[in-house]
Amino acid sequence: MLAAAMVLWALGDAAWAERKPHTPHRPHTPRKPREPKQPPPPAGGEEGGGAQGPALDAPLVQRQSAALPGRGTHLAWAPDGRALAVGGHFKDRTSSLRYDTRVYDVAANALTKSFACHYYWTVSAAWARNPWVGEVVVSGAADHAVKVWNAQAPGSTACRAGQFLAADGALARLDRINGWITALAFSPDGRWLAGVSRDRSVRIWQVEPGVHQWRVVALWYDRPATNFVSVDWAADGRSIATGDRSGRIAVWDFDPSRDRWSAGQIEAYAKVSWEGQPTWFNKNAAALAKIPRWSEGGHGAVWRVRFSPDGTRVAAAGADGLLGVYDTATGAVAFRTGAPKAPSLHGMDWHPGGAWIAAGAADDRIYVFDATTGAAAGALEGSADTVTAVAWSPDGTMLASVAGGPLLSQSTHDLVTGPDTAIRIWSWK
Numbered sequence: 001m002l003a004a005a006m007v008l009w010a011l012g013d014a015a016w017a018e019r020k021p022h023t024p025h026r027p028h029t030p031r032k033p034r035e036p037k038q039p040p041p042p043a044g045g046e047e048g049g050g051a052q053g054p055a056l057d058a059p060l061v062q063r064q065s066a067a068l069p070g071r072g073t074h075l076a077w078a079p080d081g082r083a084l085a086v087g088g089h090f091k092d093r094t095s096s097l098r099y100d101t102r103v104y105d106v107a108a109n110a111l112t113k114s115f116a117c118h119y120y121w122t123v124s125a126a127w128a129r130n131p132w133v134g135e136v137v138v139s140g141a142a143d144h145a146v147k148v149w150n151a152q153a154p155g156s157t158a159c160r161a162g163q164f165l166a167a168d169g170a171l172a173r174l175d176r177i178n179g180w181i182t183a184l185a186f187s188p189d190g191r192w193l194a195g196v197s198r199d200r201s202v203r204i205w206q207v208e209p210g211v212h213q214w215r216v217v218a219l220w221y222d223r224p225a226t227n228f229v230s231v232d233w234a235a236d237g238r239s240i241a242t243g244d245r246s247g248r249i250a251v252w253d254f255d256p257s258r259d260r261w262s263a264g265q266i267e268a269y270a271k272v273s274w275e276g277q278p279t280w281f282n283k284n285a286a287a288l289a290k291i292p293r294w295s296e297g298g299h300g301a302v303w304r305v306r307f308s309p310d311g312t313r314v315a316a317a318g319a320d321g322l323l324g325v326y327d328t329a330t331g332a333v334a335f336r337t338g339a340p341k342a343p344s345l346h347g348m349d350w351h352p353g354g355a356w357i358a359a360g361a362a363d364d365r366i367y368v369f370d371a372t373t374g375a376a377a378g379a380l381e382g383s384a385d386t387v388t389a390v391a392w393s394p395d396g397t398m399l400a401s402v403a404g405g406p407l408l409s410q411s412t413h414d415l416v417t418g419p420d421t422a423i424r425i426w427s428w429k
């Protein structure tokens with residue numbers, strides 16, 4: 001039935017790769033945060049620590065910072081922890097590079113190269129050492145496209161909007177997406193790339209070689225989501241967590257043997273133009289619907305979701321000021337916590353050792369919480385704007401952050417400059 005519907009509604013667009021999309025959708029004004037489901041505990045907490053991470057009396061301190069050519073909105077560590085991919089609202093007046101992803105070398109404390117250039121701001125990235133395509137950086141942007149780059153390539157020295165040059169490291173362009181690509185994540189085994197979008201859909205691309213490499217091989221459309229803004233994979237590769245602007249966290253099952261489309265469905269969908277997708281989604285909403293394993297709403301906007309390293313729990317940071325931790329299998333609440341005065345939470349990441357969760361807030365601070373109890377371990381000060389993204393290094397010794405304001409906001413939609421245009425590295429004292 002789904003295959004038939006796909007064929008019926010497919011719209012050919014062979015020239016898409018050379019076309020500039022229409023002006024991207026402007027973000028919706030974020031909803032006013034709702035009242036927390038329960039008040040956050042006061043700052044401070046019991047001392048702890050052990051094999052999973054540093055003791056609570058070893059606070060993080062700012063180790064270094066470097067200027068960015070604009071507002072940073074997202075971060076992704078290199079697998080070996082030597083560098084980060086960082087993107088946002090960038091415009092380099094010296095080189096004219098913009099709409100790009102920068103590589104920040106930690107040891108040099110400097111931006112070393114650029115992967116350019118989309119038609120509009122980059123808003124998501126992932127960096128992985130993939131068993132089939134090598135070490136790659138992927139960037140998602142407001143031009144409705146995902147670009148895959150060879151991480152070892154020299155990068156770009158000039159920017160012509162929409163360029164995608166093999167000499168710069170270009171490997172694959174994933175387009176036909178009717179919405180900003182707000183988050184990207186590779187599956188643990190590297191077979192799949194998940195991407196979520198403002199068009200209320202979750203896409204799964206095949207990375208493993210074959211006739212359908214880099215094709216969408218599964219997709220679900222969820223009208224109530226409004227905009228999906230975060231995605232993550234569990235350690236077993238069978239669970240996907242999402243956060244959306246309707247204020248919901250959800251965990252979805254993904255079984256390739258059941259959820260991957262047939263060859264006919266994959267080929268039919270590949271012919272649907274990006275302009276035709278809203279109509280196609282609405283016409284096929286029932287066939288594209290997927291029921292989550294569990295979900296919880298009412299959080300204003302869930303800007304970040306992250307699984308624990310072992311995949312048994314999932315954390316969500318929301319505009320209601322709550323950091324919630326849930327059982328992956330059942331959705332049972334382990335705890336809810338937050339910062340004093342409950343500022344909206346934006347950036348969030350789970351320490352690779354499992355003991356800590358860092359959350360960036362709208363009060364320009366980063367809060368570190370005990371991942372077992374939810375007790376606050378301390379606040380990191382030094383940022384000068386909403387902390388949009390935080391990311392622990394693979395070995396857990398460093399925390400990176402950028403503070404460029406909300407990921408999607410009408411007020412910052414066209415802004416490049418701001419009160420905080422830096423990438424910061426924090427380390428355990």
